[in-house]
Amino acid sequence: VPPRPDGKRVSLRALAEATSLHPSTVSRILNGVDVRSSAATRARVVRTAQELGYQPDVAARSLRTGRSFAVGFVIPDLTDTLFARLHQGAERAAHAEGYHTLLCTVELDAGLCERDIAFLTARGVDGILLATARLDEPLLERLREAGTPCLLINRHTLGGEPFVAADDEAGARAATEHLLELGHRRIGFVGGTPGVSTAEGRLAGYRAAIEAAGLGVDEALVRGESFGVAPARAAAEKLLALDEIPTAIVVVDDMMALAVHGVLREHGLRVPEDVSVTGFNDLPIAELVDPPLTTVTTQPELMGELATRILLDHVVRGAELRTELLPSSLIVRGSTAPPPLSRAGRG
C-alpha cells in the first residue's frame, strides 16, 4: 500500500479508463510525442486531463526517462542579493521548460566541493549551473566523467569551460574612466578574492583604465584580500594609512563599497567631497543610501535566465553549450565627484 494517505491522485491509467483509451496512447498525446491520433481524440484527452486535474508523477517519469527535470544551482549565499537575483532569472527559465532548480548552497569562494557534487548527483540533476567557480576548478572534470553537463554562471574558469557572465573588466574600466574624467589621478582599488574571475576581471579593468590614461598603477593603492565586509574595511584602513591617500576608490562590490564608506566616515572623510567611491552590482540599497552609490549594473536576472536557457537547450535538445558575455554599464549617482584639489582649484 502506498503510504500516501489520500488515495486519489489521478494516474495515467485512470485517465485512460476515463477516455476508454490505453495508457500509452494517452501518454503519447499528452507528451506530444509520436502523435498519430486524430485531432478529435487528442482534444478529448487533453480536455479530460484538465477536468480530472491530471498531473504526471515526476518520480515515475524520472525513473522511466532517466531525467529528473531539475537543474542544480550552486550558489554561495542567497543573502547576497546578486545571487538571489541570478536565481530568480534561472528559476523563471527553468519553469518555462517544466524544470525546477535545486539549490545547493556552498561556502563563498570555496568553489565546487565533493559534498556538493554528491548532493546533486544523488538527486540526479540533469545539469548544473555553477555560480561559484574559481579560475581553477579541478572538480569540473569529475562532473564531466559523471556525465552531468555544467554551465558556469557569473564566474568563469581559465579552463575554457563555457560560461555566462558579465563583462567585469569593461564594468570596472568604465567606473575607473569615469573617475579619471572627473579629474582623479590617485585612485585606489579594493578588490575581492584572488583566483575568482569577477575579482580578477574587475582588477584588470581598473588597471587597463589607469594605464590607458598614461598613468602607472601604484601597487600601494591596490588592496583587498577577499570578498566580504570585514576584508573591505581592512583594505580601506590600509589605503587611509598611506602618506597620500587616494581621492577615489573603486570597490569590487556594493556592500563592500558601503563598508569602505563607513571607514572613510570614521576617519572624518566625506563621500564624495573628500573621497569618491564606486561599487559593483547595483544592489537595491545602492540608491537608498546617502549619497546614492555610483555603481556598475550587470542584469543578473537576465544572466540567470540566459544561462538556464542555454543549459536546458543542451540538456533537452542536445544543443551545444556556449559562452555569453553580458554587457555591464555604469550608473552614475552621488558617490562620485571631482577630487578636492580640482574643486579647490575651481573655488
Place this chain on the structure above:
Amino acid sequence: VPPRPDGKRVSLRALAEATSLHPSTVSRILNGVDVRSSAATRARVVRTAQELGYQPDVAARSLRTGRSFAVGFVIPDLTDTLFARLHQGAERAAHAEGYHTLLCTVELDAGLCERDIAFLTARGVDGILLATARLDEPLLERLREAGTPCLLINRHTLGGEPFVAADDEAGARAATEHLLELGHRRIGFVGGTPGVSTAEGRLAGYRAAIEAAGLGVDEALVRGESFGVAPARAAAEKLLALDEIPTAIVVVDDMMALAVHGVLREHGLRVPEDVSVTGFNDLPIAELVDPPLTTVTTQPELMGELATRILLDHVVRGAELRTELLPSSLIVRGSTAPPPLSRAGRG
C-alpha cells in the same frame, strides 16, 4: 534504453552482486529496517556500499515509497534578505534529515495561489513551509484535502493553523517604548500590507506601547498601504505633510526605514537629530548605513531551522505540528536619539 549516457550508477542490484546477497537484504540493511542480519554482514554491506559509492536513486525510491524527500518552501522574493535567511535555516535542517527544499517563488503579499499548489503537489512534496500566508488563507483547506501538511513560517493566519514566527508585536512594542523613553511623544508609524500578520502584529505593538504610556494613538500618524520601498516613501511624505510632523517614526521593515530616511533627507531633516527612525529585521546593511539603523532582530535562520524540524518531525515521525513564537529583540544603534525639543531643553 535510459537516456543517461554514462551507464554506471551503482544500483542496489550491483551492490547485491558485489556482496553476494539479495537486493532486498541489502536494502533492509542500508535502511536500518527489519535488521535481522548479523553484525558482520551488516558491516560488510555498509563498507562495500561506501566503496562503490552507492547512492540510492531518489526517483525510484520516491515512486516506491510515495515520499519525495522534498519540502516546498513558498517565499515571495529571495531578494529580500529576510527570506533568504529563513531559507538558509530551512535548508540546513532539511539536509540533516536527507531532505531538500523546493523553492516556490510567489508574488509578495499575494498569499498562496492555485499555481503554486499545482507546482508543489505535481512534484509531490511531503510538506510545505509557507512564508507568505495572509491572515485569511482559504487555500490552506485545499492543501489539507490533498493531504499535504503545511506549516506557516514568518507569517501566521487567524485560522489557528500552526506556525513558527517572531513576536512581531513585542518587537514593535520594544522599538516604540525605546522612543518613548528617549522622550518622544509624537511617534509616527509606517506600516505594511493589511491582512498580513507581520504588518498587523507590529502595528498592534506600536499601538500597545503608545497606549501603555498613557497617550492616545493619533491615527494621522499611522500610515502605510503595503510593504515596499515606494509605499514607504509615500507614507513618509504623508507624515511630513502634517502640520506637526512626528519626531520619530517606527517603520515596519529595514529597507522601508532606509526609504523613509531618504525622504526625510530630501526634506532637509536629519536622522536622528531631527527625526528618529527604527526598522525591523536587522538586515546586514542596517549597520553599514549612516547612521546605523536601530532595528528589531528576529533570528530568521533559527526560525527556518525550527520550522523545518517541526514539519519534518511530523512528516517523518508523525509528531504533531506545533506553534512556536520566537522572541524579537531591539538593537539600538545610531538612528534614534532624544527628540529635538528635549535636546533644546537640555542645551
Place this chain on the structure above:
DNA sequence: CTGTTAGCGCCTTCAT
C-alpha cells in the same frame, strides 16, 4: 491510429 509488453530501481510482504 491504437494496444501490448516490458522494465526503469527500489521497497515490502510473504515464504522459506
Place this chain on the structure above:
DNA sequence: ATGAAGGCGCTAACAG
C-alpha cells in the same frame, strides 16, 4: 537470517 515476487506510474519499443 535470507530469497522470491510484485508493483509504484510512466514511457518506448514493437506489434497489430
